[in-house]
Amino acid sequence: MDLGTVFVIGAGPAGLFAARKIATAGYEVVVFNRDIKPGGLAEYGIYPQKFHMKAGLRKQFFKFLEMPNLHYFGNVPVSNNAALSIGELQQWNPSAVVYSVGAQGTKKLGLPGEESKGLYSAKDYVFNYNQLPPFTSMDFSSGRRVAIIGMGNVMVDIARWLLQDMPGKKPEEVMVIARRGPFEVKFDEKEFDHIEMHLDRQALQDELRRVEERIRACDQEISKVSDTSFPWLKKAASRPAEGRLTFRFLTSPCAVKPDAQGRISRLTVIENLLLRKGDTTVSKSTDQTIDLDFDTLIFAIGDVVDPALGLPYEKGSYLTNPDSSDAERAAYEVFDPQTGKVLEGQFVVGWARKASDGLVGKARFDAEQGCTYVLKYLEAAAKKTAPAAAEIAKELARKNRQFVNKDAVKLLARAEEAQAKARNLPAFKFSKNEEMLAAIEKERATAFPGKTPSGKSEAA
Template sequence: MGEQNIAIIGAGPAALYAAEVLSKAGKHVAILNRDVKPGGLAEYGIYPNKYKMKGGLRKMFDKILSDPKISYFGNVTVGHGGNLSLSEVRAMGFDAVIVAVGAQGTKWLGLPGENTPGVYHAKDLVYHYNHLPPFSERDYKIGQHACVIGLGNVSLDIAHWLVYDRKVATVTTVARRGPAEKAYTDKEMKIVGGTLDVEQISREFETIAFNVQSAGQDPDALLADVLAFKHGELECETPAKLGMRFLRGPAGVEVDAAGNVTGLICDVNDLVKKDDGSVGIKPAGRQEVIPCDTVIFAIGDSIEPSLDLPVDAKTGNFATVADKWDVHPERPRYMVFDPATGEPVWGTFVVGWARKASDGLVGKARLDAINGCEEITAYLNGDMAGKPAEARAAGEPIEALRSRLKERHVAFVDYDAVRRLTRHEAQIAEQTGLPEFKFKSNEQMLQLCHSDEAMATSGA
């Protein structure tokens, strides 16, 4: 009897933790990653100066990828218009295919003026300052007065970059709900707290105080909470001030005759206490324009549409089996479901943010991967109605994958090449006195991965 072979699309935390679980169970795993380097958002989504956190995750992922049962294929795009389609991967004889690409789509509101130069999605900027190609090579023109839509940790990461790296004059976070509904953590606010515009925020609370009180909330306590870190230590000297607007729902981007952003048009909202005691919002029936020259949407992400997997019309996520799994009825399902046929897509699974976009951080991705692998293992063991085909020889589908990529002249990289690259980058960082160095283009990285010079430099 052969050994089971699993393909995992993606190489972020959920993908890598799933690979670890399955390889330890004796499965052969092929990881196909769009990027040259593995890590996903752990590599390209954490703020650049969080070196200790990123270093710890890299060591953990390096240990996983060093397992001889795991084969890494970097710089390989899977999906419509990519190097391979998902159906091609499935047809290569893998016993299961796991989609763990994260939430690569960008969520927009469809507002007038969204496509104006000077309007960006937070994800693009996060990738830019984390040196992920091709975003790292693009020129994002940032003005002096930015509005950041959203009030979660990503919005504060963007504020972090704007106030300390770009040193703009003002950054204003814009939230459609009230201050009690803020979603950021104290840990993120501490970093930018010293730049808070205390006068502006205090005036804002004066404006919304009556409405906040009418909803049964304490505006003074909420203000104190928002300003708790106003005396925080600055990361560096900056002229920037961080302000906040609440109960302002974005309705459009104001643009002048020359095509420049001049403001964010907002619908004013009121807080309203519901019969069940919860607090919601309702339109106040008027609009307001917040002057700015840059608008950044930090409102979450969406699934990757190019994979051509069925989508759940209600949630916007990839559709998964609705029936509870009797082994763990309390858990979500991970097997993909096709509403058009009314049948599961046997052998195809989603984990991490690919299952539920923008849900949690690395720890939650790990748990989701572990839980998902239990369902995947049950399928592989034949414990479900649909059963995998007879397992092939160890690594046979993986070699078929390798041959297909070579036939198509795809410049894929293995994990040994990635190690050579990262060692080379570490050497440059040491020589230049930088805490970290990253190449900004795929061409530079691939040249080092594939060249004899890179091997000589690393001593390989």
């Protein structure tokens, strides 16, 4: 029986777990993804050296793609600025749409000098080293002194890249700048273990003394830091390492000063106080500023969603139903403030719903939970008929959109595995869309001589 078709926009972990759940319930599912490859941040965010984790997730996602009623169109961004808009999607009359596009917007602090060269958002920076086009071809150069704003796991990944794995000359110092204190770190101990050998223990002790009085106002004692957030203070570095990792607490950036070439040369920071607020702490800026020398500044402060997608948007988030009578369900429903009603049959899940919130497991939970409401909606909703995936493929081809279907994604994986083997590397990625598309065609020509090239007219 034809139950109807659900569109899933975005094939990161949230989108793929959502797609699987809806397809398992018997619906046709059509996934549209901006990137050629599925996986989202599992492919392009998680640290490159976590080979095992990345390969495990990839394997799981490829298994989902094998479901016959799950169709995939990669290289098809949906947005007001792209070949396919939400309005055009709706013309295909899907029974429901699940938006799982992640958090693709950038949080701006609005600092004077923010347009200087050498300033990067963490998301763009990790996209670059994880080889996501077009970020792979952009300038993410760094120099001797790098500042990272924020002290979560993303900061740890970026410091690890800069100090250990980045090809070429590595920085002499990476300084982590945090608006609160040493007890408010957000990174996990096992992640920091990867970079503890760079931690300048003496500099950290000096920094703790510098902020000692201010954190005592919140009953925090620096003598406890080594028992809680920085256990590495109790031991020597596990191995000698070049490149120092330092911390500056109770400090916020407030202006960037560029050099004659327009690249950041100094960062003005402001000193903060630490105040208690309920069971947490907050920072409060003073009027004391100081200039620090940096040639690179990376913001690892979380992201926001991208308003260009075209969903109702406010302050970095897509709007969801404020109805408190069933808040859990409402939190997944897209809400239009102009009409004061939900956009019928439209849902958000994963980081698109709550930007930068948690690990893959959390995105999965969120998507699957959201889909219980999608399925309830579908059971009660009037029946709709969308074109078959093969028809959508033809229409995309008519719009000159060179999409990639799930067979093509498999061919690409095969081509990359072959490259890794030939180069004796644990993994290999093509870093340009054109290279991926060419590799798919080459692989296809070998595997299926005489078959139609991708993106023309075949089914997804």
